[in-house]
Amino acid sequence: MTRASAIYRNPYLYQALMRALYGPYYEARYRAVAVEIPEETEVVELCAGDCRLYLKHLRSKRVRYVALDNARPLVDWARRHGVDAREFDVARDPIPQADVVLMQASLYQFLPDVEPVIERMLDAARQRVVIAEPVRNLTQTLPAGIVRWARKLTQPAGDSRYRGERFDAETLQSLFERFDCKRSFAIPGGRERVGVFEGRA
Numbered sequence: 001m002t003r004a005s006a007i008y009r010n011p012y013l014y015q016a017l018m019r020a021l022y023g024p025y026y027e028a029r030y031r032a033v034a035v036e037i038p039e040e041t042e043v044v045e046l047c048a049g050d051c052r053l054y055l056k057h058l059r060s061k062r063v064r065y066v067a068l069d070n071a072r073p074l075v076d077w078a079r080r081h082g083v084d085a086r087e088f089d090v091a092r093d094p095i096p097q098a099d100v101v102l103m104q105a106s107l108y109q110f111l112p113d114v115e116p117v118i119e120r121m122l123d124a125a126r127q128r129v130v131i132a133e134p135v136r137n138l139t140q141t142l143p144a145g146i147v148r149w150a151r152k153l154t155q156p157a158g159d160s161r162y163r164g165e166r167f168d169a170e171t172l173q174s175l176f177e178r179f180d181c182k183r184s185f186a187i188p189g190g191r192e193r194v195g196v197f198e199g200r201a
C-alpha cells in the first residue's frame with residue numbers, strides 16, 4: 001500500500017485547505033457532481049477524501065456508497081462518520097463494479113498514466129463514469145516557492161513518476177473526447193470541469 005502524502009494524513013488540515021482553495025464555490029463543486037448521480041444507485045467513489053460529496057449531497061439520495069482512498073487517516077475519519085470507506089490504491093487494486101464510478105479532483109495524481117485508470121473506471125461502471133478535475137489551479141496563480149511547497153505536501157509517497165503535473169481546460173477536454181465523453185461542463189467558478197461517460201460493465 002502506498003503511503004498517503006502529507007496533506008492527507010490530517011483530515012482537519014485537509015478540509016481547511018479544500019475550503020481555502022475553492023472559497024465561495026466550495027459547496028457548489030459537490031452539488032455539480034451530485035446532480036449527475038441518480039437516486040438509489042450503487043456508487044463507488046475513487047480518491048474520496050473526506051467523503052463530503054456523500055455526507056452532504058448523496059446520502060439524501062439513498063445511494064449505496066463505497067468510498068475508496070489510500071489515506072488511512074481519511075478512511076478512518078470517514079468510517080467514524082458512518083461511511084463504508086475502504087483503504088484502496090487506485091494504481092493497483094481492482095475497482096469494484098457499481099452503477100456509477102466517480103472521481104473528483106484526483107485524476108492528476110496519476111499523470112502521466114491516467115488513461116489506464118479511466119479504462120478501468122469505465123469497465124467497472126454499469127451506468128456511468130463521472131470525472132471532475134481541476135483545470136485552474138494554484139500552480140498557475142501563486143508564487144513559485146509556495147507552489148513547490150504545495151507539491152511537496154501532495155507528493156504521493158513512493159511514486160517517483162509524479163511530477164506535479166496538472167490539466168488545463170484543453171488537455172482535459174481532449175482526454176475526455178478520447179474516451180467518447182457524453183457531456184462535459186465547468187463547475188461554478190470554473191476551477192474544475194466535469195465529464196460524464198457511459199459505463200461498459
Ligand SMILES: C[S@@+](CC[C@H](N)C(=O)[O-])C[C@H]1O[C@@H](n2cnc3c(N)ncnc32)[C@H](O)[C@@H]1O
Nearest residue numbers: 008047048049069070071088089090091104105
Ligand atoms: C485532492 S484530494 C480529493 C479528494 C476528494 N475527491 C475531493 O474532491 O474533495 C485527492 C485524494 O486522492 C487520494 N489518493 C491519492 N493517491 C491515491 C491512490 N493511489 N489511491 C487512492 N487514493 C489516492 C488522497 O488520499 C486524497 O484523498
